[in-house]
Amino acid sequence: MKANALIRQEVADTDAHNVIIGSNNVMEGNHHEMSHCLPPPADDCPSIEALDKLNIAALVYQCGERITLEGINCSARTLLNHFDTIRTDEPWQWVPDETDCHPVQEWCRDGAATECGQTPRVRWLRFNECGRRMALNLTGCRLKSKGKVARVMLVLQDCTQQIVQHEELRRSQRCISSIINATPMGICVLTENGRFEMVNPAYCRFHGYEEHELIGRPFSMVVPYSSHQYLRRQQHGAMGSRHGHAQHFGECELVARHGQRHTVIVESVRIEGEDGRPRDVVFLVDISERKKLEMALEEKNVRLEYLATHDELTGIRNRRFGISSLEAALEQAERQDLDISVALLDIDHFKRVNDDHGHTVGDQVLQQFAEVLSRQLRASDILVRWGGEEFMLILPGIDVSGAFQALERLRHSLALELFSPSGLQVTFSAGIIDARGMRSNDLVESVDQKLYQAKGRGRDRIVS
Numbered sequence: 001m002k003a004n005a006l007i008r009q010e011v012a013d014t015d016a017h018n019v020i021i022g023s024n025n026v027m028e029g030n031h032h033e034m035s036h037c038l039p040p041p042a043d044d045c046p047s048i049e050a051l052d053k054l055n056i057a058a059l060v061y062q063c064g065e066r067i068t069l070e071g072i073n074c075s076a077r078t079l080l081n082h083f084d085t086i087r088t089d090e091p092w093q094w095v096p097d098e099t100d101c102h103p104v105q106e107w108c109r110d111g112a113a114t115e116c117g118q119t120p121r122v123r124w125l126r127f128n129e130c131g132r133r134m135a136l137n138l139t140g141c142r143l144k145s146k147g148k149v150a151r152v153m154l155v156l157q158d159c160t161q162q163i164v165q166h167e168e169l170r171r172s173q174r175c176i177s178s179i180i181n182a183t184p185m186g187i188c189v190l191t192e193n194g195r196f197e198m199v200n201p202a203y204c205r206f207h208g209y210e211e212h213e214l215i216g217r218p219f220s221m222v223v224p225y226s227s228h229q230y231l232r233r234q235q236h237g238a239m240g241s242r243h244g245h246a247q248h249f250g251e252c253e254l255v256a257r258h259g260q261r262h263t264v265i266v267e268s269v270r271i272e273g274e275d276g277r278p279r280d281v282v283f284l285v286d287i288s289e290r291k292k293l294e295m296a297l298e299e300k301n302v303r304l305e306y307l308a309t310h311d312e313l314t315g316i317r318n319r320r321f322g323i324s325s326l327e328a329a330l331e332q333a334e335r336q337d338l339d340i341s342v343a344l345l346d347i348d349h350f351k352r353v354n355d356d357h358g359h360t361v362g363d364q365v366l367q368q369f370a371e372v373l374s375r376q377l378r379a380s381d382i383l384v385r386w387g388g389e390e391f392m393l394i395l396p397g398i399d400v401s402g403a404f405q406a407l408e409r410l411r412h413s414l415a416l417e418l419f420s421p422s423g424l425q426v427t428f429s430a431g432i433i434d435a436r437g438m439r440s441n442d443l444v445e446s447v448d449q450k451l452y453q454a455k456g457r458g459r460d461r462i463v464s
């Protein structure tokens, strides 16, 4: 292939190179046949072989009624995989589907008529000889000869890699956005001013807003007013934090469209936006239902704990709690070498109350009895309903005489009390023992004996 005179071409289109170089080369073997009808050589431009050195694939076409291929360089041949078959009388044979190249052909045809206008940029896919898909970018420029456009040069660029990468990027973007759209987790992106920039469907559903109702509005609109200050502190604190760094993780309350409050777990991460400015990506999971169940369970547990340690009728400690408290108090007294007294109280002739006034009045008397006793005791004293109309009183740090005085006070104050709506009078008998160094089983037996003695001696008395 032999180079003719060089031409220089100014291209109007800014998309193409500002100065594009071409040649009016002809195909080897056709040179003599074609050269007589060739337009005059283009002005001072290097040959398309010179473009080979830059690895630029170029073809030169003659413009006019009949377009002919005037030259093709080695880079273009290699790219098109047509080493021996390129023919000048079939100028578009390398185009897989001519319609794809239609704008370029049109442009070449018009090349002679007008020298301005848009340089076409065409991209299409073809398969090379190995059946591999290939993407080509095509750019054209017009070459002047003696002031008139006589030729066009097409530059081909293999952009397969670019296309493949672009397609992969698009695929992964589609995949990411379908995951974001399908996830049950609410996701939103906030600008550095705390305004919604992006919200996913779960986030919209969660708050009961449409996407357009949230975009551009402040995040504070979904935060309860009482937490605004906290939110500002969070945002302020996040200013200097690093990208990809978790800002905040925790449980908080957010307000939905109609004021419903939701308990959510929020995690936010700082990222860099496309404009280089910081953004916060906020992930939230609605745990309102779980929270309700947790609270109901907690209430049940509190109730169970109460029932396990309290007497339902009187509200004071039950026997089970009494036994463990007794053991703990005995242990502590021994460890600290302290006094400890234990008393067993029994309401006198309680059967008569039930028999004469009914079980309900009996219950009321038991409740009032426990209430009066509790009112008069110290915080360190432990009153236990031991069973039926029997009560145990554990008095840590009190010796027997102190306990005796305390119980006497109780006995006297009970004498002034009228029980139940029926206005009954109630007395009790009690036994007291010095419980230091005793084991709980022996202790119960011996205090019970003292109580028995008090009953035997006529009731309404205390035996120590």
Ligand SMILES: Nc1nc2c(ncn2[C@@H]2O[C@H](COP(=O)(O)OP(=O)(O)OP(=O)(O)O)[C@@H](O)[C@H]2O)c(=O)[nH]1
Pocket (backbone or CB within 6 Å): 313, 346, 347, 348, 349, 350, 351, 352, 354, 358, 359, 360, 361, 362, 363, 366, 387, 388, 389, 455, 459
């Ligand atoms: N209303 C009511 N009565 C109870 C309860 N627990 C036990 N009692 C009754 O308390 C009465 C106890 O009677 P007794 O053990 O004979 O003793 P008492 O009548 O108090 O006679 P003394 O103890 O000898 O003075 C029984 O009638 C039991 O049914 C209760 O929770 N509510």
